[in-house]
Amino acid sequence: MLTKEFDKPLQILDQDGQVVGPLPPNLAPDRLLEWYRMMWLTRFLSNKLVALQRQGRATTWIPSNGQEATAVGLATPLLEQDWLTASPREMGGYLQKGVSPAAVAYFCRGYPPPPELVGKDARCLPFTIVIGTQTLHSVGLAMAAKMRNENSVVVGTCGDGATSEGDFSEALNFAGVYHAPLVMVVVNNGWAISVPSHKQYAAKHLAMRGIGFGLPARLVDGNDILAVHAVMEEAVANARAGGGPTLVECVTHRQAAHSTSDDPTRYCPPENLALWETRDPLKRFRRFLYDGGYLDEKADKALTLEIEAYMNEEVQRAYDYPAPAPESFFDKVYAEPTPRLARQREEVRQETGAKR
Ligand SMILES: Cc1ncc(C[n+]2csc(CCOP(=O)(O)OP(=O)(O)O)c2C)c(N)n1
Structure with a gap:
């Protein structure tokens, strides 16, 4: 049974990057560095899209800052045949699944990216802006996969705010009744625009909602990539083996504005803003990589410069296309x-x- 105690989110790395839980097996150094790379790519691309929006060259963007461990970690166990549905906040999962940064950048120009920018089908549905709808899409995909006897698993995601939508409950109910190969991830970043989570739900944890729908559920520290990966790997393997759906709550921390349209200093208490630095998932993972001898400062600097250059090339690739005609x-x-x-x-x- 996947449901474990809900007292404390599962943690493998503490806030300072020290190992405090059982390390997942098969942690090849290449894999760890690939996740670190994806997390930085997510951060750089998100920052770039905000800058482009400020220059009037991109539409609204929804930053991922502070949530990279959840976004990337929820996709690390997925295979080519698996599906992912998400809002732009989980862009890191799409990158991890194989969507090109150029395709994401093009999307921010306000149009669906041309097929040659998308490349091979990464099985990621278009980003959802209508809150909560992707939960239903993900269950539908999972039910279809089961009916067709495909060996694929679907990861659906939504925010803490989306759990107050009827769609979320309907999705979990269908997932439970039809025993769909689904992992539903609630990305609890503490806010739904300016609504703090204590005004959103009265339960101790959102993971507890799984019990009412007959779903096993897990609570995990969403700023710890190793913990997110471990929980997702177990839940995805269980779904693939016919064990049915799991609800996962990743407790993370929005480290920026909700979107390019709001100013969090107007509604976030100063002590909350101060947590942004201490809860950074990239700093935590970097400490682990340095301590474990996977990376040193020099290699880290070279790696991040290379990732930033790659991100800029990809954004340029998206902007090399002439603007599509508005009527398109x-x-x-x-x-x-x-x-x-x-x-x-x-x-x-x-x-x-x-x-x-
Ligand atoms: C159906 C619907 N209602 C309202 C909105 C406006 N809206 C955009 S984001 C948002 C809050 C979402 O919060 P949450 O689900 O916690 O996700 P987060 O943005 O924090 O990742 C709302 C209400 C919307 N996009 N869709």
């Missing part, structure tokens, strides 16, 4: 446009065409 967004609504949409498309083309 109608093309993605239906395979066959309705007469009304065709009319609206033409109106937009005529209105914006003169300004091009």
